[in-house]
Amino acid sequence: MKQVLHIFGAMNRGGAEMRTVSLMAEMRQQGVQFDYCVLSGEQGVLDDTIKDLHGEIYYCKLGPAFFYQFWRLLTTKKFDVVHSHVAYVSGFILFLAWLAGIKKRIAHFRNTTAGGSLSFIRACRDGLLKTMIKLFATDILAVCDGAMLGFWGADWKKQKRCKVIYNGFEVTSIPPNQQFWQQYIPTFNGQKVVLNVARMDIQKNHIRQCEIFNLLNQIDNNTLMVFVGKENLERKAKMLELINRYDLNDKVHFLGLQTDVLQFMSHADVLLFPSEWEGLPGVVLEAASVGLKVVGSDLPGIEEIQQHIKGIEIVKRSQSDQEWAEILNQSLLSKIEAREIIDSFASSVFLMENNVRQLYAVYAE
Incomplete structure (x- = not known):
């Protein structure tokens, strides 16, 4: 050995x-x-x-x-x-x-x-x-x-x-569960779910995500924002301050650390990933493995993934929050099927x- x-x-x-x-x-x-x-x-x-x-x-x-x-x-x-x-x-x-x-x-x-x-x-x-x-x-x-x-x-x-x-990563088959979000969000009633999976570090841009979601909510108020990952109390307090200011308390949900993030990805509508820096972000690849669309930063690792896998929209970090929100909305409206994304992942490197x-x-x- x-x-x-x-x-x-x-x-x-x-x-x-x-x-x-x-x-x-x-x-x-x-x-x-x-x-x-x-x-x-x-x-x-x-x-x-x-x-x-x-x-x-x-x-x-x-x-x-x-x-x-x-x-x-x-x-x-x-x-x-x-x-x-x-x-x-x-x-x-x-x-x-x-x-x-x-x-x-x-x-x-x-x-x-x-x-x-x-x-x-x-x-x-x-x-x-x-x-x-x-x-x-x-x-x-x-x-x-x-x-x-x-x-x-x-x-x-x-x-x-x-x-x-x-x-x-493996290709994972996850059966759909029509009641999935009600387990975590009792008021869930079929809204579109924007998901972020990341620990609350500065590179992950959680504060900006709140700003982007606020603008998305003005475009389409039938959306929810869900944060999954290890929380940082100081950063979360700043996020809650914005959420209160924008009156989004019933639309933004913090679910903390979860062991099976693929379940959350397979039941969400899009992954928002505006990181400031990354290597090869595993979260983006995990999303692709279950057919979840991604809106992410113009980082080399994400651009390399996009060359091989469908369903990934890249936005420049220098673009405005309004532009991010509009592209996020376009992704939510996109007709690409989860199966297309999974198939492209299954034939990738x-x-x-x-x-x-x-x-x-x-x-x-």
Whole structure:
């Protein structure tokens, strides 16, 4: 059994974490065991799932004791591969893996940008860490062309060790349930449902979504907005302030974390996804896998998905909220069938089997 140690901050319900865990069963059948090292030192909501899939989790908090703990882990467990998903910090991780004699050392970029403002000190730090990746990574992976371009530069295609491996998903058949929304919204009466599935981070643009929905409601007042995902109390308070101001309390619903988001997607009418930055957004691919239309930002990852899958409308982030609302309304009125979207997904490069095959080839080299 080939032993792979994945490096994450914590094993919570982020896209990269969930996509990696989703590969465990298939990879184990191929003779590859996934274990995890979390740099926060904290337990995550996916820990029990990982253990059920025969994976081990090691808690090595970044700090004064990290070097010793991580070194001891690498030298006692005899991993074949260290696969790091923590942006430029992977440079330091892979340096330690090299010192420990790990032959296969992978840096995997999951986003198009690190996000936020970049101070001079942070820029210097990232420059040093990028140099360490250049020196110590045997393979450099990214979830889409845009992620590779954003982190590694325009000449990445000239480097043999650089590869784009798209995340993979299954085609899922979900029977329609005419009473689905009444379980969560007792006043539901056949309105169109605009859905957002995302944790309340700044990149996901929740405040702007409230502004867009308000304008959509002025175009068509027979619509609801549903937010699914981990909530942030401060951001939610700002959203509620807008919702109260626009008198939308009966039209906007917060459903928090949900384990089976595909059920919500399969019963919604459109996914609103105006993120400021993403890698290859799994939420957009999950929506396509069940036939849900998407209105999303002009981000490289979404544009790459649109090249392969129907039902995705892209709006520039620079366009006004009014323009977003009008395009959202057009999507709601679109006659494209869910079956068309599912069929285009089923014949795309984003299937689980492709992801497993390509990643296994990297591990086996």
